[in-house]
Amino acid sequence: MNAIPARVAGVREIYAASCGVSDEVLAACALSGVKALFRISGAQAIAAFAFGTKSVPKVDFIAGPGNSYVTEAKRQLFAETGIDLLAGPSEVLVLADESVPREWVIAELAAQLEHAPDATASLITPSAKLADFIASVFGKKVKVFLIKDKKGQIEKADEIAPEHLAVLMKNASSYAGCFKNAGAVFLGKYSPVAMGDYAAGPSHTLPTGRSAVFSSGLNAGSFLRSYAEISYDESGFACDGPAAAAIAEAEGMDNHKKSIEMRKVKT
Structure with missing residues (x-):
């Protein structure tokens, strides 16, 4: 979920780190380049x-989630190298009604809670019965919101801005494109979040802790950068130069103004 976007972006050298080395991990690394x-x-x-180090190359960009120590290391070393995002504890918001088996709702919530003790899970439902049932199963481990109307459900979901948003509603397809703030949205009862982990395609390195309000999940664009090239000819400079000089003067930037006016085109 990190190497493939890098390959798509054209990254020439990709390295990985893991203490959990197995045949499966080695195969995944080989297949993903x-x-x-x-x-x-x-x-x-x-x-x-x-x-x-002597054995580990210095890299330009580091991507991938980890525990709180990894996140803090990335925070402190930003600018020493590029980083993707500061991923916190895993989180899921399930929007569900009585159209799906309750066991499926339980499994969707439990799947994220098994990541770590500080993982979080929430449920939005229009069903009081389902709300009470989930509360009885998970207690305070899952926040439950009873919201009847679709507009209110979407507003609450955008307020939470979850890493994973699973829509297990009878009319799940009608929620497509309705949310503004989410790391990834899983629409329909046959789209469990775990499919995003292992098979769906998009990277599962996603924003957490409400950072989905202002950031996106890892993608090929994360490994790209851009810069501007500015080139004036004499006539273009003659047109824009006076305005630039006036702004420099207003800011009190005398040397900026001088660098413009010394090129003043004679007419």
């Missing part, structure tokens, strides 16, 4: 990639 896998993890791996 990873050049080398280092048996390190945690904040140590972030530091090694950020600064470089």
